[in-house]
Amino acid sequence: MERTFVMVKPDGVQRGLAGEVILRLERRGLKLVGAKFMQVSRELAETHYAVHKGKPFYEGLVRYITSAPVMAMVWEGPNAIQAVRQTMGATRPTEAAPGTVRHDFALEVGRNLTHASDGPETAVAEIGLWFKPSELVSWDRATDDWIMGSN
Numbered sequence: 812m813e814r815t816f817v818m819v820k821p822d823g824v825q826r827g828l829a830g831e832v833i834l835r836l837e838r839r840g841l842k843l844v845g846a847k848f849m850q851v852s853r854e855l856a857e858t859h860y861a862v863h864k865g866k867p868f869y870e871g872l873v874r875y876i877t878s879a880p881v882m883a884m885v886w887e888g889p890n891a892i893q894a895v896r897q898t899m900g901a902t903r904p905t906e907a908a909p910g911t912v913r914h915d916f917a918l919e920v921g922r923n924l925t926h927a928s929d930g931p932e933t934a935v936a937e938i939g940l941w942f943k944p945s946e947l948v949s950w951d952r953a954t955d956d957w958i959m960g961s962n
């Protein structure tokens with residue numbers, strides 16, 4: 812079982828697409844284990860995007876992510892990291908597959924609606940950065956066996 816960090820970025824919230832993103836992840840079968848609607852501080856944005864520091868788009872990226880509230884979430888499921896990245900689509904919306912969130916609702920890489928952890932180590936680090944352990948809920952869902960059964 813994996814957990815992954817997912818964020819509906821300011822453009823997604825402003826455009827009323829937070830529910831759409833949640834709907835798609837729920838329908839996929841993933842389980843929500845943490846969520847908060849929040850304004851991102853510059854400090855948090857810089858830590859989250861530290862890997863991009865020095866790149867031409869870095870300053871704009873930090874400005875974008877701190878410009879308005881976001882919906883930060885943790886989703887759980889088998890292969891959750893890969894499944895969520897697939898549902899979101901490629902970083903550049905014009906390269907995202909039809910049917911993905913970024914294809915269906917976005918045009919530009921600088922306004923690509925969502926963030927999702929890109930690997931197991933990043934997921935652990937990002938979940939720890941954005942959520943306290945006490946903010947995450949482990950819970951049984953009546954449909955778990957129908958979604959997560961392996962045989």
Ligand code: IDP
Pocket residue numbers: 868872901902920921922923925926927929
């Ligand atoms: P990801 O969000 O799909 O993991 P990353 O390459 O990690 O993609 O980039 C992080 C975020 O930085 C992107 O989602 C996008 O918002 C922004 N970004 C990446 N490349 C560019 C660019 O060339 N111009 C503007 N923004 C960019």
